[in-house]
Amino acid sequence: MSTKGGEFRFAFRQSIPVLFGYIALGLGYGLYMHNLGFSFIYPTLMALTIYGGSVEFVIANMLIQHFQPLNVLLVTLVVGFRQFFYALSMLKQYRRAGWRKWLLIFGLTDETFVLNYYSTVPKGYDRTQVQLWITLLDWFYWVLGAFLGGFLGSILHLQIEGLDFVMTALFIVLALDQFLKEDSHISSFSGIAITIICLLSFGKTYFLVVTLLLLVLEYYLLTKRRQKGAQK
Amino acid sequence: MTIIQQIISISIAAIANFLTRVFPFLIFDHNKNGSDEISPFIEGLGKFLPPAIMGMLVVYCFRNVNFLSGTHGLPDIIATVITVLIHLWRRNMCLSLLVGTVSYILLVNFIF
Incomplete structure (x- = not known):
């Protein structure tokens, strides 16, 4: 039995929350660039090539200042730092995906990572194929949202305040x-507690970087302790 | 900034952003001794991190909420509680997202 269409339909259903979230956020982002004075081509192309919401907002702001390529590089690496750990967690699932691997890696946003990492697919479905469809759909939603926001710009007043809560939910x-x-809840609790502490102590720009480094340290100490326990 | 400089800036951001995602695949995809296995530490880390990252992203969504003034983050808190309760009750993701988001929209537009 061919499941080609089935995999796409399944992926589409999984991606519906991101559809609403990315259109809402993408509209906001396109509108933001429109208000900075850019043509809709900018948010659309940036959504297509950079494909990372928080990075794009920052870069949009840097485009209206003087040319500072090194800063663009550093800011992108800091803001995109968390994606390193998404990729690390996906290593095992994606490494044997052949040519699809590169698209799956390219599309590793916050939302696509959480959908794909925890995805379970019905029997007979190719999980990698479902993950690829989810990746491509999410990418498309984001580009579409950014395009609409930039293109319709100030004409558009149908922004629904609060719709972006769908992502939080x-x-x-x-x-x-x-x-x-x-x-074991140790990882979940650590994630919440360390992030709150880091947000309060390091502020909005760097707290994710510090949080992730502390989580790696925690894992290192836990494995060390376990090894010691095993030797006794 | 000239258009060439803008194109360079956007290209740098695109390449750097992809690098953060592709880097683990370039450095950890094989062991030092040449075997095809991922090192146990990296594999273990890849299993340990995702639940923590989920918690981190939930907190991240609330980074712009001001709990000390204005509405004290009440719309966010109420909508979160509603989302959690609905989800514990029915365990239906679509329903939880729908009810949670609609209640948030109603809260920020009509009540606060």
């Missing part, structure tokens, strides 16, 4: 599902 629900089925 998506993370809450996925975190809750994960929390309910895991044996």
Whole structure:
């Protein structure tokens, strides 16, 4: 039985929350660039090539200042730092995906990562194919949102305030599902606690970087302790 | 900034952003001793991190909420509680997202 269409339909259903979230956020981003004085080509092409919401907002702002390529590089690496750990967690799932691997890696945004990492597919479906469709759909939603925001610009007043909460709700629900089925809550609790502490102490720009480094340190110490325990 | 400089800036951002995503695949995809296995530490880290990252992203969504003044983040808190309760009750992701988001939209537009 061919499941080609089935995989696409399944992926589409999984991606619906991101559809609403990315259109809402993408509209906001396109509108933001429009208000900075850019043609719709800019947000559309940046959404297509950079494909990272938080990076694009910062770069949009840097484009209206004087030319500072080194700063662009550093800022992108700092803001995109967390994606390194998404890729690290996806290493095992994606490494054997052949040519599809590169698209899957390119599309590793926050939302696509959480959808794809925890995805379970019906029997007979190719999981990698479902993940690829989810990746491509999410990418498309983001580009579409950015295009619409930039193109319609000030004509558009149908922005619904609060629609972007769908993304927060998506993370809450996925975190809750994960929390309910895991044996040990140490990782979940650490993630929440360390992020709150880092947000309060380091501020909005660097807290994710520090959080992730501390989580790696925590894992290192945990494995060390476990090894010591095993030797005794 | 000239258009060439803008194109250079955007290209740098695009390449750097892709690098953060592709880097683990370039350095950890094989062991030092040449075997095809991922090192146990990296593999373990890849299993340990995702639940923590989920928690991190939830907190990240609230980074712009001001709990000390204005509405004290009440719309966010109420909508979060509603989302969690609905999800614990029905375990239906679509329903939880729909009810949570609609209640947030109603809260910020009509109540606060």
